[in-house]
Amino acid sequence: MAAPISSVGAMEIAERLGGWSARHRIAAIVLWLLFVVASSVLGGMAGQQQMSSAEDSFGGSRQAIEMLDAAGIEDPAGELVLVHGTDAGPVIAAVKGTGQAVRVKEAARSGGKVLVSFDWKGDPDEAMDHYPAVRDALAATGVRTETFGSATVDLWFGKAISEDFERAEWTAVPLALGILLVAFGALVAAVLPVALALTAFVAATGLAALASHQFPAAEATGSVMLLMGLAVGVDYCLFYLRREREERELGRSAQEALRIAARTSGHSVLVSGATVTIAMAGLFLSGMPMFESFAVGTILVVLVAMTGSVTVLPALLSLLGDKVDAGRLIRRRRPRRQGRVLPAILRGVIAKPGLATALAVAFLVALALPALGMRTELLSLRQTIPASDPLITAYEHIAAEFPAKAETGEILVKGPAGDLAALGEAREQNGLTRITIPLATEADLDRARAAIEDRPDAAIHGDLAFSDDYNARLKDAVLPVFAFVAGAAFLIMLLAFRSVAIAAVSVVLNLLSVGAAYGVIVAIFQHGWGDELVGTTGAGAVQAWLPLFVFVILFGLSMDYHVFVVSRIREAWRQGMPTRSAIFHGIGSSAGTVTSAALIMVAVFSVFATLSMQDFKQLGVGLAVAVLLDATLIRVILLPAALSLLNDRTWSLRRRPTIGPPEPAPLTPVS
Structure with a gap:
């Protein structure tokens, strides 16, 4: 994992990578294709090492x-x-x-x-x-x-995972392509980000297969990689391509437009990619193989997508030139007109930042309140599979008629069982005594544990015991992972923008969006409020691993467009604008790009909310809600309000330079 880089260093690296790729465009494209093919072939030859039951137990x-x-x-x-x-x-x-x-x-x-x-x-x-x-x-x-x-x-699970994965792929990709078509109005420009995201996913899948021999793969890792690969890969390319198109519309040469895009959007991509990577690395502190598998897969797909965005994308743009607008389906107005709603909202927020902050925070806290009663557990079959499915119907009928046969467990003893044999039906096998016991409730588990308390040669085997041990391990992992991810995000933003205020605001805003997402997840899937809207029945609990995973993912993803927006604000400030005018300019000038990026993320995550398994539904809803709040309430109201309250204190560690990057066409300044 690379060390975080400073803002100036990231700009120089991004500009040099983009410049080299533009000058050696054929070589850059060929090297990318060779990398994708080689990664895929080597991964296929090595095969994927699946996680064993023991490795995922505690x-x-x-x-x-x-x-x-x-x-x-x-x-x-x-x-x-x-x-x-x-x-x-x-x-x-x-x-x-x-x-x-x-x-x-x-x-x-x-x-x-x-x-x-x-x-x-x-x-x-x-x-x-x-x-x-x-x-x-x-x-x-x-x-x-x-x-x-x-x-x-x-x-059931084999079919569900296979069909769900295929449906997610064939639904999310057209959705992303459709949003990009509206954003760019041209077929070639819309296809580029999707194509690069998919090739990044293919390459990362091959690399993940190789890595699985060190970090065995969890069953859902492929689905998580697809979700993250599409969301991040498309967004990174979108930022870069949109900035290059904007500079061309301002009359700059193709070479100069690419240079500016590399220095600005390329910088944002590097900082965002570093943030997601380090945030996901926090999962290694959990000591849980499933999270380690998720971390490896996500880190690989993010790093590959980031690399493609700052290397092969500039090469393709240099090769295509103005042909990137080929296949135009929507006529673009020039000069681009700013809407009226966003400027009006921003003027009101910047004029009364205290009131705007209070109202927005109150709304987010209200959404987060149900999370105070969050109940997590490793979901059972009845909670994971739709209640109407014939498999669950069969299970319910068997459990109702023959409860002792439906939910049992075992006490395993090395050698003779002694008094433990009286607890149930005992049989000896290969030196082990296996005692079948009822194991349907927490009371059953407590009795079994009390019985073997003084027997280190005995252990309990069964679904309920596994779930309880898993939850205990998960609780121990929460605090170190949360602290590492929040601390790492703070340090990255501090190094990227040289501002304690921006770093602190970024972390607080992330915590608010995560809390709101938790509240919505609990409301829908634990309490069943509006569960029919996502085609499910409330499970009565949240999947045990979900809160930790969602926290890490959101801390990484929120930096995606957060870094992009703050970079545009800083760019305007570097050109001499007062802080409040820079806030207005930066958010307004990035609005179209961020809206498109957020829509793509929400669309991809919403597809996962339609899948069969309760795990993916909860994950999809949580991520979609958080991104939607981030891109609207937080970006349009809380971020400008917080920075307006800070005013010039926003740039606590940075002095205004005398020379900065070329300034885009300004919006109307805020008085």
Whole structure:
């Protein structure tokens, strides 16, 4: 991870990279393509190392998994069939007849229903491949049945992740392209950022496969990389391209326009990329492999997108010249007209910054209030999968009729169990005693832990124990990660802008937007307020890992356009404008670019809010809400209000230079 760079250093680096790429455009483009292809091929050859169950477990749950592994025990994949009727004979015969199952038996009876259990033959990871044969055999009996178990759950998640990933890709990309078409009005200019973002994602995916041999990949890492790659990659290119187009419209030569874009927007891209990278690196302090996998994937896709934006993009712009406006679909007015709404809002905010700050903060705090009652847990199947899905319906019916069979766990003991054998059904296997116990409630877990308190050779194995151990580890990770990310963001902004005030304001504004996002997540997914708007039913809790991950992501992403806006304000101030006029000018001149960037992020995150799994819904809604608030309430009201209150104290560590970058066409100054 590169060390943070000063503002002047970042400007010089960005300008030199852009200048070299523009002068050696063919070489820059060829090198980029070779890099993408090589990364993808090498990643494919190496393959992706998936995270094991033990690596993603903690405390007693990890001890239990390691005990099973040391004993060479790999439990077969099991399945339950609920028979609606009293004659299970045809069902048992049908399952046996497929040749795909062993130990087929009647497990329990209750009223007019029978529960049949069996284990799948062969490798447990391949159980879902055998399921279609059993499904067809059950259908042929004419008996009404419902199935739930390893194969059906794996099939659902495999299908959901595959289809959701494909749907996200094929929905988010056209949405981003459509927004860019409106922003630029030309097909070529709109396609460039999307193409660069996708190639960055492809290259980063290959690199992530290589990195997975050191940091095993979590299942959702690919989806997180797509989400971040599109949002950040498109935005970085958008900033650069929009500034280059603006300078060309002002009559500057192609070479001069590229130089200015490299020095200004290129600088913003480098600072933003460094911020996201360092923020994501904070996840390594969690000590949790899943977060480490997310961090590695996100850091790679951000660094690749950042590199492409300051190297191959200038080369492409130099090669295309004015042809970047080819395929124009929307006629652009020149000179560009400023709207009336934003200038009016900014004048009011800058004129009465105290009142504007109070009202905006009050609104954000009101949104954040539900977060005070946030309840986090590792969501169960019933909370993760839509309640209307047949898989959950089957589970609910089985749990209602046969609760002891639906939610059980085990106490594992090395050697003889002694008094623990009285707690449930005990059996010896490869030197381990395995005692089956009910494990459906916290009371069950407390009793089991009390029973093995003085037995270091014993551990509890089961979903509830895993969730509890996971949450305990997560709570220990929150404080160090939060402190590192907030502190790193402060230092980066301080180094980038040489201003304690700007660094402090940036962190406070981020905390407000994160708090508001938390409040909305809790309101929708814990309390169920308006949950139907995102096509779900409130889970009654927030996914355990989500608050920490959302905090880190938002601290990184909010710097995306925050750095861009503050850079435009500072640029105007460097040219001699009074601070309040510079605020008005910087926010107004960046409005179109920031609005387009924010719309793309909100669109991409909103796509994830439509996916099947509750995890992605919560993540998508939280990020979309935070970005929307950042780009509207915070950028248009709180940021100018806070800087107006500070006035010249905004630039606490910086003296106004006598010479600065070329000044764009000014807006009407604020008196």
